[in-house]
Amino acid sequence: MFVYLIVNMMKSREFKDVMYDGLSRLLKALANPQRLEIIEMLSQEEKSVEGIVQSTGISVANASQHLQILKSVNIVRSRKQGHYVYYSLANNEFLAMYHHIVKYAINEIAELERTLSRQREDCKALQAVSLEELEELVKNENVLLMDVRPVSEFQSGHIGGAVSIPLDELISRLKDLPGNKEIIAYCRGPFCVLADEAVKTLSEKGYKVRRLDFGYPEWKTRLMESKAV
Amino acid sequence: MFVYLIVNMMKSREFKDVMYDGLSRLLKALANPQRLEIIEMLSQEEKSVEGIVQSTGISVANASQHLQILKSVNIVRSRKQGHYVYYSLANNEFLAMYHHIVKYAINEIAELERTLSRQREDCKALQAVSLEELEELVKNENVLLMDVRPVSEFQSGHIGGAVSIPLDELISRLKDLPGNKEIIAYCRGPFCVLADEAVKTLSEKGYKVRRLDFGYPEWKTRLMESKAV
DNA sequence: CTATTATTCAACTGACTTATTGAATATAAA
DNA sequence: TTTATATTCAATAAGTCAGTTGAATAATAG
Structure with a gap:
């Protein structure tokens, strides 16, 4: 019985860790002024990396990195067309x-x-x-x-x-x-x-x-x- | 006219920086698994630092630091009574x-x-x-x-x-x-x-x-x- | 096929975050 | 006043994040 309780406690801890870590990963991705500005731009229309660079003044490599981070938590998605990669918000929710x-x-x-x-x-x-x-x-x-x-x-x-x-x-x-x-x-x-x-x-x-x-x-x-x- | 436009652009940049920095400061405070767990505890009832430590397993000094961070962005507030400092969420919004x-x-x-x-x-x-x-x-x-x-x-x-x-x-x-x-x-x-x-x-x-x-x-x-x- | 252009990747530096320690402060009881 | 207890502060080491540089990749036009 005692061992059973400890096992339960460990499972509960593990569950909480996964949930809170996941939530905090989402929030970390949001918690940066430049990424917030990128989100504002993308909530108007789909934009290429270059388009984002032009309207925010962030450097190209830097913008690309920020976009990767937003993509990793599924806030934005990308599609490739010709020379350009176009980014947009992944969902309305x-x-x-x-x-x-x-x-x-x-x-x-x-x-x-x-x-x-x-x-x-x-x-x-x-x-x-x-x-x-x-x-x-x-x-x-x-x-x-x-x-x-x-x-x-x-x-x-x-x-x-x-x-x-x-x-x-x-x-x-x-x-x-x-x-x-x-x-x-x-x-x-x-x-x-x-x-x-x-x-x-x-x-x-x-x-x-x-x-x-x-x-x-x-x-x-x-x-x-x-x-x- | 040209100078006027540049001045405007600078003002606009400054405004955006303040707003996005402020917003990202709020999100940074939220973006940590332990602080999220503290928020869950405090959304049930007011709790002392010790109370939080007991229900989360965070160390005392660490919990205190996390609480300072949450306080700095006005998510929690504290009141002192006797030996204890009691923390609670600062507002329902x-x-x-x-x-x-x-x-x-x-x-x-x-x-x-x-x-x-x-x-x-x-x-x-x-x-x-x-x-x-x-x-x-x-x-x-x-x-x-x-x-x-x-x-x-x-x-x-x-x-x-x-x-x-x-x-x-x-x-x-x-x-x-x-x-x-x-x-x-x-x-x-x-x-x-x-x-x-x-x-x-x-x-x-x-x-x-x-x-x-x-x-x-x-x-x-x-x-x-x-x-x- | 080569040159051009847009984007990403990898490596690095400096700046912040986190967790841990031990000391300092503040309250209340003895 | 002394003592015990709860909390915060300060200093540290380890880890993570941000911005820069230059090279690598991928698509297209000539």
Whole structure:
């Protein structure tokens, strides 16, 4: 009986070790600023290593290594085509989980809350629009929903009803904007500043403009979850 | 104009760095098997360093260090009383976020899925009861919901309607169990084996018994979320 | 087949993490 | 005040991680 208890205890320890080690391996893969930025890029669209390097400033070999780590815990997957290896997020469940983490961090970590507010304040974008508000606003139809990400990201997926006006074309396309509607800008997510820049530019020109609190990936996650129910 | 763009780019870089560094600091604090186990213990009840040491087998100095790390990112808080320093989770939002991570890991990481199934199979506890099923079962009243954690954990919080039968008293209290009802055992959470052991013991004695898929903390989180809506 | 380009691999350095030890601090009981 | 106990701090050694370099591989265009 005594020996039996010890054997049980050892099995239980072994089980816990496998589970906690596995979980901590996942978290370790996430726990790096550059990899988080890579995840943000990949949650917009599939990208080659070169594409990631261009939009983040990480070195090629380094980016490749980070991608291997993310691949080893099944966060990203790759496919080869021609000269390029294209990476993308391996599943939508990951994205949903990741958004929960980001939401917690933004709301509960004082430093991040403060930094985010300061950034938005600088751009006069403090009253950001939440997911719930957006749904209301879209119904009443008196708003223009503006996607300010690069065109390729818009093409690979965007919020329903949005118009693509990449930030770097904004000034040259001012004439396309209706003066009477409120403008709502959005971009890659809460850590992306493209929408902030757009709000700053437009509000200086006298437009009535706000940004979304979130980006395309969060909207997509929400869509999936509501379909699942 | 050109200088202005560069200044903007630098600001944006700085903002991203603060946000991603902060987020990765949180994830780094989580990314360690021992700290995850400490979190599991603290999500049951407030515990002193000594209490944690006893239930995990970590050394005293080491546990203290891990607790400092968790405290530095505001996951736990401490209060001093008499000889002891008592630690507890700092907020419920963290627990909700953590449960999302665990759920993802169990469902999407093949190795963890496999290990969990094997453990449950060993204990004839494969058909675990989910949160939704539990709600149904409790209504029909023909089940006994059994909390097999130590008494102190039961006292500091338990699932509504549960009866406390700590695993180590199970055999001596068999006479208290109704023979006609189905028994549903639960414990600390999906990584805890107390309920598995209980299922094994009882099913060998001929009882009709299953375990919950989750533990008290998950139930508590669910309760909070449904109240919030 | 050769040259070109994109990516990965291997090796190395410096920086952080973890676990262990023993000393220091703080509380409460004798 | 002294003593015992719980916890933290400081220093160390071993292990892991991040970023850089240059070489190796793999796909394509000429």
